[in-house]
Amino acid sequence: MDTDKWFSKLLEDPGNDLVRKAMDEGQIPIGYSCSYVPDVMLSVDGLFPVRMRAPGVAGTELADNYLSSVICSYTRSLLEFGLDGRYDFLQGWVFAASCDHLRRLYDNLEYLRRPGFSRILDVPHKTGKAAIDWYTEELQLLAKSLTDHFGCNLGAAALTKAIREHNAFNAILKAIGEHRRSDHPSITGTEYHRLVIAAGASPKKTLIPILEKIREDLPTRAPLPPYRARLLFVGGHLDDPGYIGIIESEGGLVVGDRLCTGSYPGLQPIPETGDPVAALAKYYLTKTSCPRMMEAFNERAEDIVSLAREYRADGVVIQIMKFCDTWGVEAASFFSHIREAGIPVLRLERDYRLGGEGQLRTRIQAFIESMGK
Amino acid sequence: METTKPGLSDYLEFNKYRAINLLHIGRMAAKHGPFDLLRDLKRYPWIWDLLKVNSLLKRLLVGRSGNYRTAVAMVIGGVVDGVIELLEGIFYRSDRLILHEDLLPPEIFRAMGLQPWVPELLGILLPMIVPDAMQKYLDAAENEGIPPDICSLPRATIGMAMKNAFPNALAVVSSNLPCDGGMSSYTVIAQQMKKPAYWVDIPFDFKSERALDYFAGELKDMISWLEKHTPGRMDWDRLKEICEKRNAMAELELDIWDMIRHRPAPMAAEAVWMSHLWCFNVNPGYEASIKLLADLKSLTEKNLAAGVSAVPREKYRALLWNPPTLHYIDLMVWAERTYGVSLILDSMSFNRQSFIDTSSPDSLLKSLGSIIMQGPMARHTRGPAEANYFPDIFHMVKHFDLDMVWVAGHIGCKNTQAMSGVLREKCREAGIPLLVIDYDLMDSRITPKEGIQEQVGNFMENIMKARRLDQ
Numbered sequence: 001m002d003t004d005k006w007f008s009k010l011l012e013d014p015g016n017d018l019v020r021k022a023m024d025e026g027q028i029p030i031g032y033s034c035s036y037v038p039d040v041m042l043s044v045d046g047l048f049p050v051r052m053r054a055p056g057v058a059g060t061e062l063a064d065n066y067l068s069s070v071i072c073s074y075t076r077s078l079l080e081f082g083l084d085g086r087y088d089f090l091q092g093w094v095f096a097a098s099c100d101h102l103r104r105l106y107d108n109l110e111y112l113r114r115p116g117f118s119r120i121l122d123v124p125h126k127t128g129k130a131a132i133d134w135y136t137e138e139l140q141l142l143a144k145s146l147t148d149h150f151g152c153n154l155g156a157a158a159l160t161k162a163i164r165e166h167n168a169f170n171a172i173l174k175a176i177g178e179h180r181r182s183d184h185p186s187i188t189g190t191e192y193h194r195l196v197i198a199a200g201a202s203p204k205k206t207l208i209p210i211l212e213k214i215r216e217d218l219p220t221r222a223p224l225p226p227y228r229a230r231l232l233f234v235g236g237h238l239d240d241p242g243y244i245g246i247i248e249s250e251g252g253l254v255v256g257d258r259l260c261t262g263s264y265p266g267l268q269p270i271p272e273t274g275d276p277v278a279a280l281a282k283y284y285l286t287k288t289s290c291p292r293m294m295e296a297f298n299e300r301a302e303d304i305v306s307l308a309r310e311y312r313a314d315g316v317v318i319q320i321m322k323f324c325d326t327w328g329v330e331a332a333s334f335f336s337h338i339r340e341a342g343i344p345v346l347r348l349e350r351d352y353r354l355g356g357e358g359q360l361r362t363r364i365q366a367f368i369e370s371m372g373k
Numbered sequence: 374m375e376t377t378k379p380g381l382s383d384y385l386e387f388n389k390y391r392a393i394n395l396l397h398i399g400r401m402a403a404k405h406g407p408f409d410l411l412r413d414l415k416r417y418p419w420i421w422d423l424l425k426v427n428s429l430l431k432r433l434l435v436g437r438s439g440n441y442r443t444a445v446a447m448v449i450g451g452v453v454d455g456v457i458e459l460l461e462g463i464f465y466r467s468d469r470l471i472l473h474e475d476l477l478p479p480e481i482f483r484a485m486g487l488q489p490w491v492p493e494l495l496g497i498l499l500p501m502i503v504p505d506a507m508q509k510y511l512d513a514a515e516n517e518g519i520p521p522d523i524c525s526l527p528r529a530t531i532g533m534a535m536k537n538a539f540p541n542a543l544a545v546v547s548s549n550l551p552c553d554g555g556m557s558s559y560t561v562i563a564q565q566m567k568k569p570a571y572w573v574d575i576p577f578d579f580k581s582e583r584a585l586d587y588f589a590g591e592l593k594d595m596i597s598w599l600e601k602h603t604p605g606r607m608d609w610d611r612l613k614e615i616c617e618k619r620n621a622m623a624e625l626e627l628d629i630w631d632m633i634r635h636r637p638a639p640m641a642a643e644a645v646w647m648s649h650l651w652c653f654n655v656n657p658g659y660e661a662s663i664k665l666l667a668d669l670k671s672l673t674e675k676n677l678a679a680g681v682s683a684v685p686r687e688k689y690r691a692l693l694w695n696p697p698t699l700h701y702i703d704l705m706v707w708a709e710r711t712y713g714v715s716l717i718l719d720s721m722s723f724n725r726q727s728f729i730d731t732s733s734p735d736s737l738l739k740s741l742g743s744i745i746m747q748g749p750m751a752r753h754t755r756g757p758a759e760a761n762y763f764p765d766i767f768h769m770v771k772h773f774d775l776d777m778v779w780v781a782g783h784i785g786c787k788n789t790q791a792m793s794g795v796l797r798e799k800c801r802e803a804g805i806p807l808l809v810i811d812y813d814l815m816d817s818r819i820t821p822k823e824g825i826q827e828q829v830g831n832f833m834e835n836i837m838k839a840r841r842l843d844q
Binding site: 106347349 | 517518519520522523524527531547549552553554556557558559560561564570571572574576577578583584587590591594754755757758759762784785787788790791792793794795
């Protein structure tokens, strides 16, 4: 089987074959966005999470009528797909009130296309005790509403089991990603990102055998052909591996990522002991590290610099979605911080839909050349 | 109802307030001394623009007469007086100066004996006086990589911080209000200022007791933090006194709002919204604010008793949603004279907050917390829109007997832009004419005033079937 093709096919449609198969088996798909939503809670007792994406969206003409054209194109694309009925297979969705754009997407979806079950989580902007307590309560309310609506069991034992399975799954993905650290990696950033995105787009259990096979095969796989530079890839939501593919086709191998939809910090293990809801609240509130969190700029900036050094990256590429206020403002500060640390850095602005390929290639070529590679 | 045209007394009134403003400025200059004044004019070049305040007075009084004219002049005079006091805070009380985000409660800072300075205030005031005043700051921020699509208020504020235009404060206090752009701007501002910063977190779904407890806890933590990082100490008796005065202000404002429900309205536009903006957002709990609102109430009562309409030939009553068009602040002067449009109330002023419970420190914090969470640009940017955004619009239309909704569709306000589609459908269903003005809050290069006039004119003539009064 050509795994690359197989995974690529999975990413073509939110209701992919694995999703349909799970539904035929009686499982219930619940959509979610963004990384602050604890997908573990949607992986319990017959539920399974589907991270909301709009692959191949051709345009957002309908959505622009409602959200306007100055809202981030990820949310506009989701609304377009929603209005097109592409999420009709979902039996509900859970959003995080993480930014203005997602909040307003939720408001518009509530008015235009409300599913049987919908909820928006009130995510604090801080990570202290009061905030974690608040989010714990918020998740308890989510658990109650899921139980009330779907009749599923979100008790402590069920959640703890789901956390264990989640950790086990992420451990496989993480182990695959570790191969990118090597001086001569055998997996590209594009291939790896495809696996990570597929994990959010499909019932995880169905992917375990094929991911384990990839993990087993990687040590014996031939190293990649020579590349020009090792890059750390930073930014918010990116669910199209094709974007990384273009960068890598210019010789910039993405050896590490720090994305909302990537391996760091998303694949860290969740504590398996104690109250599972409290553990989930703390984990999801503290691990995502989005610029929407106040008070933590220095940690975020240092994190990028440390990761770049850890992965021996020659340079850092920051990609931000146009109209994203939090990443837009913070990227300007990240840029100075990374440059002051002596690491070459490139900032790219993009739309959700992959476009402007020629410009992207030129920017990447120039960046790699500016590093003397 | 009768209407009035400007006469000799109106001319004299204008000159009276112009002289009063100059007197205030002259007194500040004399107190500060020529050497220090010149030094500070160099340090804070935006003061030059503030000194041109009488040009604003002139633009806002054109064509207005009687008590309405006096009321608008009084409000501008009140702002001048207050700004001078804030400037004196920079000049003489810098050892207690803090910068705080514009929606945080100045009542608390003042009760702590601190001298608050709102960085966004200049971004609001300056373009009213000099329409292109903020362009250099917007450009400065963009040149340093701040995206041009971020709301121009935080963008200009970042630009001011980058150009070292703010006073050297002890600390910076911010929050996640009113929007992501505003919240994010303080990361940059705090870095530029190189000062300790504290952020207050306001829940999204703010109406529950749980949210109120959480936010009151945030305010308590903010007070502790300020006590650690500044010489400020909380004086609960002082806070109680300030809040009691704020309650008195709210009573006066409610009386004015009751009177402007009358058709045609005895008071309108800046006399209503600018007084709210200044008194409640910048100067709450001040004797000067109580006096200003009491005087406005008295003028409104006089007009009502005499059957005088604020806007001559009031033909249409409008709700303005979103902040007013700062770089074309005399839009309503033009709309009044051209189409007989009276701006009755706006989203920045209207609220349904309860009075502050001054019985204990906890009740003070909870009440203030509630006011912030339910305040303008707070409730409308959080909580489900179905519960907080549309109901306010439709309540205002009904309660104040309004004919149309004007949305000042500031291109950088993503919260508003993203609701325009649904609002359009809901207004259509309700039979309420809706105008969304495409423009930028403070950058006239995006849409100049002529472009705004054209949009309003098209709406008035094609949708409202209005005839121009000036032809």
